[in-house]
Amino acid sequence: MLICMWSALxxxxxxxxxxxxxxxxxxxxxxxxxxxxxxxxxETPMRAPVLAGGAS
Structure with missing residues (x-):
């Protein structure tokens, strides 16, 4: 009973x-x-596309 009263308080x-x-x-x-x-x-300025790969 005491624990219930304590929890309620x-x-x-x-x-x-x-x-x-x-x-x-x-x-x-x-x-x-x-x-x-x-x-x-x-607005961010448009950047040039970056090409992927190692073609040279």
């Missing part, structure tokens, strides 16, 4: 902490996606 204590950490992580991911969307992707 742990869940009541840890549950809100986990929810806060999850919300913080989701917010950081959202901010990172928003920042990545705002940075323009620079």
């Amino acid at each position: 742990k869940m009541l204590w840890i549950g809100p902490i986990i929810l806060i950490l999850l919300a913080k992580t989701r917010w950081q991911e959202h901010a990172a996606r928003r920042a990545a969307r705002q940075i323009p992707v620079e």
Whole structure:
């Protein structure tokens, strides 16, 4: 009986902490996606094709 009460108390204590950490992580991911969307992707210049093989 005592172990059940102890487990219930742990869940009541840890549950809100986990929810806060999850919300913080989701917010950081959202901010990172928003920042990545705002940075323009620079176009890379076309390069000459590289020929494979040892023909000379």
